[in-house]
Amino acid sequence: MVEPHSFTGQLTPDELIDIGKHFLKLAESIKETVNEQDHQHTISHTSEIIDQLLPRQKLILYDLRAHAYAMQGQPSTAINDAQQMITLSPALGAGYFRKASVFSMYGNQTQAIAAFEEGLQHASTDANDYTEQLITEKAAASNAKERRIDFMTLFPAEVIDDINARLPQDAKAVCLLISRLWREKILGCAAAWENLSISDNNNEIQILGVVPGYIGHFVRHLTIKTASENVTLICLRSMKKGYFSRIESLEISAITARGLAPYVGRLLIALSQMSKTLATLNLDLARNDGTSSPSILLTDILYACSNLKNLTYSTSSPLAELAGDFNTAEQHKTLINMQLKASSITRPDIEFMLQKCHKLRRFVINGCNPTVLDAVNSHSTNLEIFAYNANFTIPQLQDDTNLKETGLRQIYTHNDQDVPATHLLPLIYKNRTTLETVHARMSPITNEEELQSLYAAYPSFKLKRVTKLFFNGYTGIQKFMLQAIRNTTTVFDLSVASTHDVNELVEAILKLPPLQKFDLSLIDKSVDSSSFITLFERYGDISHSRPSLQYVSFRYCDVTDAELVALAGIKSLHEITLRGLDYVSANGISTLIQNLSSQLTSVQLIDMDVVDDSVLVALGDLKRMTYIELDLLQSITDQGIRRMVDKACFSTNTLTKLVVTECDQITSACIGYASQQIKVVVYSR
Structure with missing residues (x-):
């Protein structure tokens, strides 16, 4: 029979190998005792594996992994493994030793000393030979703690400032408590406080306590996302007293806005105190519980923020309740970018607002009915980017001071909601000579007489500068939009959904310069898609001599392997997206x-x-x-x-x-x- 394994005090890789060898011997013996029905020795051998070998094996593995984690810069994971060792064998000093060693390696001598003491208190001196090491290393940690060097006194000021600026906000809060020197260095670092976020995190609330006298004038971007009424009031009080004298942007989250109803006046006063520098305001008043939003009127916000350039305003109420009286409001001279979201927005809600915010260059609105398009068409002199109920991210303004003519450059609609052509086409037609991106999902026109009336109402409808075009290929709409890009040389990105006539679409594309991007979606098997083979074969021929198609997307299209074969011949193709294809x-x-x-x-x-x-x-x-x-x-x-x-x-x-x-x-x-x-x-x- 196999002799019981004797363990050394130290955990080593060599012992792991010895345990493995002994395990194999026991396994062979167990096989024999089972065959011989020697139940007593079967119990003995299996018990040794369960009670001794496996726990010891896990201890060694945890110890080796903890050391590896520590060496790879993952101290918290290493500490977790050391704690697992202690849980497995609280009387063995190995776990405490590994835990303390990791703390010491990362300069935390106080916690290292505590871990050494924990080991000396709980580990049995008879069960291991770690006692001497625990005593020796505890003394070394104590000496290291006494002679530790504060890097704040070693490095040049600009290096310290660079380090402080890179710290996470939680870490800055901890640094404030380390010593008077650290506190002075952190509070005096302007770059460390340019971006300040106040939530219900205790460390962030602690930072708020030093805002008035120290860091307020460093803050350029402030985010408030607390449910605490007291914390919100401290923020408003600090704003009102002028502590945020250089603030450029302010974001107030929905969770904070829920408690603002009694303090609307204080908020408006606070905003007016910051008006000289405040250029961006994001105010989220939306409620998900069915209750109405706090009554913070748009007119009051714009009056208080006289130098505001960017406003994002969200509410779960109809805009009519919160817009205010723009008819009597003064012209706002600086606002160029506005995003509005409400449960309902109609033409009367925004008509006077657009007239009083005549410098608007970007206007993104959600919750609208189609009459809003009529107001935008009538009052959008300087508008460059407009989005109507769009359900995707809209590009920001580019600082282009060389624009020689006014007019829309980009227009976007919802991906899945049709817009009546009678409301959207006038806006597109008015800006036909300046539009570069058109994302227009319009309702179908099934009546030939109605289609002819469109041609009569919009003669010479050509999108001369358009580079990116999306439309749904419904009856009437596809033909009308393809006419608009006939003979154009600028389109390189074309997206079409629900085309009813593939042949008509392909014929028009073949007359254009080669596209770089082509996105097709929602084409069912009732539509003959074989014309795409002709298109892709043509693009394949072109790609041998000059740039051709680089990106193709098929989304829920009933194309077949034949179309994929043709696609494979395009030598310029770099990116493909295939989604919901049932016939490949x-x-x-x-x-x-x-x-x-x-x-x-x-x-x-x-x-x-x-x-x-x-x-x-x-x-x-x-x-x-x-x-x-x-x-x-x-x-x-x-x-x-x-x-x-x-x-x-x-x-x-x-x-x-x-x-x-x-x-x-x-x-x-x-x-x-x-x-x-x-x-x-x-x-x-």
Whole structure:
């Protein structure tokens, strides 16, 4: 029979090997005792493994991993492993020693000493030989604590300021408590307080306590997101007293705005005190509980903030209740950017406002009815960017002082909600010579007489400068919009949804200079999509001699492998997005990827059960791939992800980002494996 294993006091990798060897011997013995029905020795050997070998093995593994984490700059994770050691064997000094060693390594001698003392108090001197080390290292930590050097006294002031400016806000709050010198250095660093956020975090509330006399005049960007009425009042009081004398932007979150109703007057006074420098205000008054928003009128805000350039104002009430009387308001001379969101916005709500804010260059509104478009069309002299109920991020203004003519440059509508053409087309037509981006989802025009009346109402409708165009290919609308870009030389990005006539669309595209981006969505099998083969073959021929299509997206289109084959011939293609394609095969997608293996840099595969591990393996062979997104794919497995990652990182190592979302068979363990080889991995289920 196998002799019981004797343990040394120290945990070492060598002992891990010895334990493994002894484990194997016991396993052989257990096999024999089971066959011989020697129950007594079976119990003895299995008990030794369960009670002695496995716990000791875990201790050694935790100890080795804790050391590795500490050496890799992950002290908190190392401390967690050391604590696991203590939990496994509280009478053994090893866990306390490892815990204290990590604290000491990172300069926290106070906590190191506490961990050494904890070990001396709880560890049994008979069970291990760590006692002497605990005593020796505790003395060393005490000496290190006594002779520690404060770096605040060593480095030049500009280096200290640079360090302080980079600290997270929580860390700054802790630094304020370390010593008088640290407090003076932190409070005197202007760059450290340019961005200040006040929430219900105790450290941030503590910072608020030093605002009045020290850091208020350093703050340029202030965010208030507290549910505490007392904290909100302290902020308002500090504003009113002029402590934020250089503030440029202020954001008040919805959670703070809920308690503002009794203090609207104080807020407006506070805003007026900061009006000389305050250029950006974000006020979120929206409520999700069905109650009305605090009555902070738009007219009062603009009156108090006379130099405001950017205003974001959200409310869950109708705008009519909170707009105020713009008819009697003064002209606002500086506002150029406004975002409004309300439960209801109509033409009368904004008509006078647009007249009094005549310098507006960017106007984003949500919650509108179509009559708002009529007001914008009548009162938008300087408007450059306009978004109507858009459900995506709208670009910000660019500082372009060389614009020689006024007029809209960009117009956006909702991705999924149709807008009556009778309201939207007048605005587009008025700005037809300046528009560069048109995202226009309009209702279908099924009556030929109505379509002819549009041609009569908007003669010579040509979008001469448009570079990016989105429209829905409904009856009437598609023909009208294609006429608008006929003979244009500027369009490079075209998106079309729900086209009713593919032949008409392809014929128009073939008459344009080659597109760089092409996005098709919501084309069902009732529409003949074979014309796309002609288009892609033509683009393939062009790509051999000059720049051609670089990005293609098919979203919920009933295209087939035949279209993918034609697509594979385009030598300039770098990015593809395939989403919700029900009539393609895994082989068709793999073949497309393989044929483009030397040129693709980005691939997104979304909501397709046909995508399986064979497709992932093909992705792994791409030579220039930098970005892969896999979303709502139910047929891919961990094995496929691992093979893709192994091939991609072994052959080219260009893949820098992998996104895996809602793929049910993919486990967190597999994602952990991918994270070891790819710089950025995003995962959610």
